[in-house]
Amino acid sequence: MVDVAIVGAGFTGLWTAYFLKQLRPTWRIAIFEQHHVGYGASGRNGGWLIGGMAGQEDWLSGLAGGQRQHSQQLLYGIVESVRAVCEKHQINCDFNHAGVLYAAARYPEQAHSAHAWLNEIHASGQPESAFRWLSKSDTESLLSMPELYGGLYSPHCATINPVKLCLGLASTLKGMGVQIVEHARVEEVSNRKVTINSQPVECGHMVLASEAFPSTWQPLTRKRLPVYSNVIATRTLSESEWQQTVKKPGLAFSDLCRSVTYGQRSQGGHMVFGARGGYQFGAKARYEFTQDDPAFRAPTTLLQRLFPTLTEQDIQYRWAGSLAMSRGFRPFAGFDKESGIAYAGGYGGEGVGASHLFGQTLAELIVESGSIFTEQPWIIRGKPSQLKNWEAEPLPWLGYQTLGKLFALEDWLCHEKKLPWLHKPLYSLSRLAAGLIH
Ligand SMILES: Cc1cc2nc3c(=O)[nH]c(=O)nc-3n(C[C@H](O)[C@H](O)[C@H](O)COP(=O)(O)OP(=O)(O)OC[C@H]3O[C@@H](n4cnc5c(N)ncnc54)[C@H](O)[C@@H]3O)c2cc1C
Numbered sequence: 001m002v003d004v005a006i007v008g009a010g011f012t013g014l015w016t017a018y019f020l021k022q023l024r025p026t027w028r029i030a031i032f033e034q035h036h037v038g039y040g041a042s043g044r045n046g047g048w049l050i051g052g053m054a055g056q057e058d059w060l061s062g063l064a065g066g067q068r069q070h071s072q073q074l075l076y077g078i079v080e081s082v083r084a085v086c087e088k089h090q091i092n093c094d095f096n097h098a099g100v101l102y103a104a105a106r107y108p109e110q111a112h113s114a115h116a117w118l119n120e121i122h123a124s125g126q127p128e129s130a131f132r133w134l135s136k137s138d139t140e141s142l143l144s145m146p147e148l149y150g151g152l153y154s155p156h157c158a159t160i161n162p163v164k165l166c167l168g169l170a171s172t173l174k175g176m177g178v179q180i181v182e183h184a185r186v187e188e189v190s191n192r193k194v195t196i197n198s199q200p201v202e203c204g205h206m207v208l209a210s211e212a213f214p215s216t217w218q219p220l221t222r223k224r225l226p227v228y229s230n231v232i233a234t235r236t237l238s239e240s241e242w243q244q245t246v247k248k249p250g251l252a253f254s255d256l257c258r259s260v261t262y263g264q265r266s267q268g269g270h271m272v273f274g275a276r277g278g279y280q281f282g283a284k285a286r287y288e289f290t291q292d293d294p295a296f297r298a299p300t301t302l303l304q305r306l307f308p309t310l311t312e313q314d315i316q317y318r319w320a321g322s323l324a325m326s327r328g329f330r331p332f333a334g335f336d337k338e339s340g341i342a343y344a345g346g347y348g349g350e351g352v353g354a355s356h357l358f359g360q361t362l363a364e365l366i367v368e369s370g371s372i373f374t375e376q377p378w379i380i381r382g383k384p385s386q387l388k389n390w391e392a393e394p395l396p397w398l399g400y401q402t403l404g405k406l407f408a409l410e411d412w413l414c415h416e417k418k419l420p421w422l423h424k425p426l427y428s429l430s431r432l433a434a435g436l437i438h
Contacts, residue, residue, distance in 0.1 A: 002028040002179075004366065005194045005203035007186045009033035010042035011352060012209035012344050014169040015359020018085070021176045023367045029178045030203075032196055034185035038166030039287070040211055044321040045352055046231055046262040046274040048100065048252045051079040051156030053357070054348035055330035059377050061124035068125050071376055076130065076156045078353040082165075083158070091168030093160045094267035096250025100157035101134070101142055104149035105255045105306055107414040109423055111149040114256055118152060130154060142248045145306050157252045159264040162352065186210075188217050192340055205340040205366050208384075211347070212285045212324040222389040223332075224324035224346050225396055226285035229260070230295045231274035232303065233317040234310060245307045246271060255306055258407040258430065259298070260349055270317070271310075275299040276349065277320060279400040282393060285322035295320060305415070323349050327388035333358040334380030334387075335365035342366055343384050406430055 004020060006013040009031050017029050033039065052075045053059075060068050079097055086095055104110035114133065121131045131154045134142075139151040170180055181196075188195040193202050208218065212226035237245070246253060246265040255261045260276040277295050280286060289295060296318045304310055326332055326346025331354050333344040342365060344358040345351075361373045380386055390396055410426040413419055 001202045002030045003204045004029045004207060005201055005205075006031040006207040006209055007189070007194065008040065008209035008211065008213070009037040009166075009170065009180055009182070010040045010209060010211060011166070011169075011355035012211065012359055012362075013207065014042075014166065014173060015356050016207050016209065016342070016344075016362045017173050017178045017359075018169065018176075019360040019363035020366065021173070021178060023363055023369060025176075030201070031173075031178065031180045032184040032186050032194065032201075033180065033182050034213075036182045037170040037180065038163055040213065041321050041323050041351065042355070043163050043166050044231070044287075044319050045162050046229075046272055047094075047160045047162050047264055047266065048262050048350075048352060049079055049082060049095075049158040049160050050100070050350050050353040051076040052350070053331050053354040053378075054350045055328070057120050057124040057126075058330065060126065063125075063377065065125075070372055072126065072130075074357060074372065074376065078357050079156060079158045082160075082353070082356050086165075086168070089168070089172040091165065091172060093162075093165035093168055095158055095160050096267060097155075097158040098248055098250035098252070099153060099155040100252035100254070101139065101151045101153050102254045102256045103139060103143055103145065103151040105143075105145045105151075106147050106257075107417065108149055109414045109427060110256045113427070114150070114152045130156060142251060143246055143253055144244050146308060152256070159250050159252050159266065160352070161266065161268070186215075189341075203340075205342060207362055207366075208341060208343040209345070211345045211351070212322040214283065214285060219341070219384045220343060220345065220387075223384060223387045224326055225279070225283055225390050226322040226324055227279050227400075228277040228286045228295070228320055228322045229274055229349060230277040230289075230299050230320040231272060231318070232296055232299050232315050233266075233273070234271045234314045235316045236269035237271060237314075241309070244309050255302060257411050258434075259302070259411065261299070261302065262349070263303075271303075271307075273299055273303045275302060278404070279397065281397045283390070283396065287321050289318070289320045291318050293318070293320075323347065323351065327390050330378065331358070332380055332384075332387060333361045333365075333378060334382070334384060335362065336383045337368075337381075339383070341384075403430075403433055406433060
């Protein structure tokens with residue numbers, strides 16, 4: 001018997017346990033993990049710790065002034081809140097709060113879409129100090145790319161080594177008395193009970209933190225769609241090589257295109273770079289990839305376009321994994337008091353920071369403390385059945401293929417500067433198509 005059983009030792013599960021222990025130090029908490037700590041997206045992401053979450057413009061624009069300020073502060077405050085925990089428990093995760101730069105790196109249309117995005121950000125009430133446009137020369141002081149047109153900068157992002165954060169948190173939790181049981185797959189969840197290896201474990205509450213992993217028992221099945229993302233990393237680069245690529249240590253950077261790219265200059269001296277990969281028919285999550293998997297071609301080609309001094313031989317590491325998209329493209333955190341089930345997920349590619357906020361939120365919802373965390377518009381009270389389902393196949397697969405091809409065509413034509421008369425209509429069509437599935 002435990003007070004709280006948590007399914008999944010990724011950031012959501014680990015942070016929830018951490019904040020529960022702060023609020024209820026005597027509670028017995030067990031985390032059951034089917035593989036090992038950080039096996040899922042948490043141990044294999046690009047290390048952007050964002051002070052925000054996917055879809056925050058939508059949330060914030062719907063709020064009145066005072067509430068909006070509170071929500072904004074919670075989101076922006078994520079980065080320093082993670083730093084505080086790491087400092088308190090001496091977790092070394094290569095934390096570097098250097099901000100993020102979304103660069104219009106290859107063609108002028110990227111600058112147009114950056115301005116359109118910036119307008120949405122400011123229309124949602126977010127200030128100039130949170131997101132601002134940098135001129136070409138200001139951008140060049142941070143990044144060296146041959147065709148820069150400027151960039152969108154936000155200070156609300158740090159870079160970390162995700163594996164170090166997962167392992168550091170796990171060891172801190174063990175020190176606090178949290179039980180972390182690895183290689184323990186939860187086969188079933190039922191009335192205040194989780195079943196592992198046919199053995200039931202009774203619990204007062206349970207937390208579903210399994211994100212993109214499929215399970216037949218999950219009340220969250222069809223609420224999330226797994227999409228995979230691919231990451232590559234270079235050998236250690238020298239300071240002179242950094243001066244020709246990413247000048248600012250710890251900077252998170254992106255090529256502002258629809259492939260959703262994310263890079264960082266890591267503390268270990270590697271350039272880490274990832275891009276959204278694909279979707280498998282039947283909503284299958286994917287975590288096993290070989291080093292020569294064709295999935296790594298796209299990020300490699302793009303990285304070389306951005307930094308022509310890097311060659312394929314400079315790439316030393318390749319890995320990938322699945323993240324989960326909710327049907328509304330907004331992450332969710334909820335608690336059903338009747339069944340004692342708390343749940344969070346659907347972070348898209350922005351869960352490293354959001355899972356910290358949601359871990360604290362789930363903990364506060366479970367102990368029913370009532371705080372600023374539990375009074376946010378993204379919280380669901382009651383069963384996860386309130387969340388929208390994804391459509392049945394083949395619709396998600398067809399939708400993903402269509403959008404993927406459209407986005408790739410738009411990017412290729414703009415990058416190659418071919419058929420310029422088609423760029424604007426394609427941009428509008430891509431925007432419309434992306435808007436339609438929202
Ligand atoms: C390649 C890649 C790059 C990314 N880059 C970034 C980034 O740079 N910045 C950012 O903010 N976000 C990024 N993300 C997203 C981010 O990593 C995730 O949103 C976040 O880590 C989700 O954490 P989680 O704990 O909810 O899920 P996960 O980390 O996926 O953890 C779920 C855990 O549950 C376990 N589990 C599942 N089913 C069971 C079961 N039945 N029994 C027991 N255990 C189970 C799994 O093994 C897994 O360890 C990226 C994702 C990927 C895949």
